[in-house]
Amino acid sequence: MIRLQLAGCSGGIGGSGRQTTSYLLNDTVLIDAGTGLGTLSLEAMARIDHVVLTHAHLDHIACLPLLVDSVAAMRQAPLQVWALPEVIAILRAHIFNNQIWPDFTVIPDAAHPFLQLNALPADGLTLAGLHFAALPALHGIPACGYKVSSGNATLAFSGDTSDCAGFWEAVLALPTLTAVIVECSYPSTMASMADLSMHMHAGALAERLRALPTSTASVVIHRKPGFEEAIAAELSAALTGRDLRLPHPGEIYQFG
Ligand SMILES: [Zn+2]
Ligand SMILES: [Zn+2]
Numbered sequence: 302m303i304r305l306q307l308a309g310c311s312g313g314i315g316g317s318g319r320q321t322t323s324y325l326l327n328d329t330v331l332i333d334a335g336t337g338l339g340t341l342s343l344e345a346m347a348r349i350d351h352v353v354l355t356h357a358h359l360d361h362i363a364c365l366p367l368l369v370d371s372v373a374a375m376r377q378a379p380l381q382v383w384a385l386p387e388v389i390a391i392l393r394a395h396i397f398n399n400q401i402w403p404d405f406t407v408i409p410d411a412a413h414p415f416l417q418l419n420a421l422p423a424d425g426l427t428l429a430g431l432h433f434a435a436l437p438a439l440h441g442i443p444a445c446g447y448k449v450s451s452g453n454a455t456l457a458f459s460g461d462t463s464d465c466a467g468f469w470e471a472v473l474a475l476p477t478l479t480a481v482i483v484e485c486s487y488p489s490t491m492a493s494m495a496d497l498s499m500h501m502h503a504g505a506l507a508e509r510l511r512a513l514p515t516s517t518a519s520v521v522i523h524r525k526p527g528f529e530e531a532i533a534a535e536l537s538a539a540l541t542g543r544d545l546r547l548p549h550p551g552e553i554y555q556f557g
Contacts, residue, residue, distance in 0.1 A: 302557045303327065303431065303454045305482075309337015309550050312486050312500075312525035313360070319526055320550040321360040324458075324482075325349070329429045332447065332458060334365035337550050347375040351428045353421075354384035355460030356444035357391040365392075366402040373405070373415040383428075385435065386420040387443035393418060436460075437467030441499045448475070454557030459483040461523065463499040469509050479556045481513065484523035488531040503532050507539035518544040520554070 304327050309320030314336055321335030328345070331338065331352045338346070346368055355361060369380055382392070397404045397416070405416035425434030425448075436446035438460045446460040446468055457472045459465075461484055472481060486500035495502035500523075510519045519540070524532050524547075533547045546554075 302555065303449065303451050303456060303479075305456070305554045305556065307337070307520075307522070307548050307550060307552050307554075308340055309335045310522040310548055310552075311337075311529075311550060312484075312523040315526045318549055321363065322355075322523060323364065326431060326449065327429055330431060332449075333361040333460075334363070334368060335360050336363055338364035338368060340551065343371065343375075347372040349380065350378065351381045351383060353428070353433055353447065354382065354388055355438070355446065355458070356440060356442060357384075357388050357395075358440075358442070358461065361461070362392070362396065366396060369405045369416045370403075376415075379414050379417045382416065382418050383421050383426065383433070384418075385443050385445055389418045389420050391443070436471050437465055438462035439465040439467075439499060451557055454479040456556060457481045457483075459501075461486075461500060463496065464501060464505045464509070469512070473512065478514070478517050480518035480520055480554075481510070482520040482522060483510075485521045485532050485536070486523055486525045486528075488528055488535050490531070491528065503535040503539070507536055510536075510540055510543065510545075515543060518546060518556075520546045520548060522548065 306325040309323040311319040320337035322333040323335045323337035324332040329350045331349050406414045432450045434448045438444040438446050440461045447458045449456045455477050484501050485506045487495040487502045489502050489504035492502045
């Protein structure tokens with residue numbers, strides 16, 4: 302069973318209905334640490350043992366430095382962060398560098414730090430009974446999606462990406478797929494902006510989702526502020542009869 306709490310699933314901020322990417326899985330593992338993370342209670346934040354990152358763009362890591370600082374005194378063990386090695390290098394150089402934010406990987410001391418930054422093993426890893434493996438993404442910087450499997454459910458997260466053939470090939474090759482959690486930043490009318498920023502637009506996404514088994518749920522996230530309704534209308538019209546979900550931040554799904 303996978304309990305997926307979409308603490309943040311917007312492509313930007315603006316009012317209480319928009320919080321950026323942060324997904325809590327079974328209460329203890331977080332995918333990305335955008336502003337949605339800040340909506341969780343202090344106790345819920347302290348229960349997070351692992352943060353798995355898709356990439357280092359600010360809308361996906363903005364609350365990670367604040368999380369470490371807020372819960373450090375409440376935790377016995379270091380908070381573990383997992384990401385592609387290139388993403389870990391970016392975090393060390395540009396965030397936890399004692400200029401933007403303290404280097405919590407050596408605070409209070411190197412033997413007992415509040416934070417550990419870890420390169421994701423090439424064959425993935427198991428956290429809290431869930432197996433994580435990276436999936437391809439195309440976003441112009443080091444980035445990936447994730448396949449997350451429990452005993453009876455498999456989810457595929459796209460992360461931020463343009464239309465990535467490798468991601469969809471990997472997804473279609475999975476023996477079982479419960480749900481795909483996929484970004485769609487723009488409607489088709491903004492296709493050139495989507496291409497420029499290496500994001501998906503609704504026309505390209507609808508084509509990809511139509512190729513999936515009808516039993517697969519499609520959870521569409523990362524809609525850019527102001528385009529939510531246009532994306533929803535376009536996808537709803539193109540995917541009638543499908544299990545299409547257009548969540549707002551805070552929604553909780555249970556799979557398996
Ligand atoms: Zn991004
Ligand atoms: Zn993003």
